[in-house]
Every structure is written in structure tokens, then in C-alpha cells.
Amino acid sequence: MRAQVVRVPEGAGVHEFLEKYITEHGLKGGLVLGIGGLKHAVIGYLDLATRQYRVVELESSETALEVASLLGNYFARPDGTIRIHVHVVVGTPSGSHAGHLISGVVYPFLEVFLVELGEGVAAKLGQK
Numbered sequence: 001m002r003a004q005v006v007r008v009p010e011g012a013g014v015h016e017f018l019e020k021y022i023t024e025h026g027l028k029g030g031l032v033l034g035i036g037g038l039k040h041a042v043i044g045y046l047d048l049a050t051r052q053y054r055v056v057e058l059e060s061s062e063t064a065l066e067v068a069s070l071l072g073n074y075f076a077r078p079d080g081t082i083r084i085h086v087h088v089v090v091g092t093p094s095g096s097h098a099g100h101l102i103s104g105v106v107y108p109f110l111e112v113f114l115v116e117l118g119e120g121v122a123a124k125l126g127q128k
Contacts, residue, residue, distance in 0.1 A: 008110040019082040022074055029075035029121025032086050037064030039107030041090055044100040064107050066091040075122040
């Protein structure tokens with residue numbers, strides 16, 4: 001087990017930046033942990049009846065969307081593409097939101113720890 005510390009820069013898309021980093025560093029599967037801020041976030045809540053996400057879009061205006069927790073996993077698929085599944089708790093001056101992070105744009109930065117567990121992650125999650 002090894003950990004990579006990654007500072008995602010302002011303006012970067014969370015998933016896109018992490019997918020590129022994971023690919024370039026040859027990571028196979030593991031945990032994602034993070035804190036920081038976002039300018040824009042799309043958060044999904046799974047509707048059990050339809051199995052579709054209900055979506056909430058958040059946009060910062062006077063303050064960053066404060067990422068109190070970013071938690072999830074990643075793994076490399078057999079075709080080389082990267083699967084990232086993360087949930088987030090985001091605070092705003094008027095309250096907080098939590099759910100599946102569908103997309104996010106970093107502001108001013110996001111501090112992420114990628115804890116590499118290896119190739120077995122996809123199989124354990126039933127995602128061969």
C-alpha cells in the first residue's frame with residue numbers, strides 16, 4: 001500500500017484531473033480522500049424507484065464551496081480507462097449538501113490522497 005498526495009489546481013475538473021493523474025502514474029485501484037474547495041459542483045442523490053440520480057447544481061458566489069470530505073475509490077478497467085466513484089460533503093454559508101459527486105470544478109484547490117491498493121479493487125467491487 002502506498003499513498004500519493006495530489007494538489008488539484010484551481011479551475012481543474014475533479015474527475016478529469018484525477019483520471020489523468022492516475023493513468024500517468026500507473027495506479028491500478030484504491031481509495032480517494034480529500035478536502036478543499038470547489039467553484040461548481042453537481043451532486044447526485046440516487047432515486048431508488050427510478051435508479052437515476054436526482055441532481056443538485058451548486059455554484060459559488062462569495063465563498064468557495066467548502067469540501068469538508070471527499071471520499072471514494074478508483075480503479076483501472078481492463079481497457080485502461082479509469083473509474084472514479086466519489087462522494088462529497090460540501091458546505092455553503094446557507095447549509096451543506098452531501099451525495100455522489102457527478103462533477104466539480106476546483107476553487108481554490110483540492111488536496112487529495114490516493115491510497116493505492118492494487119489491481120484487486122475492481123474485482124472486489126464486482127467491476128471486472
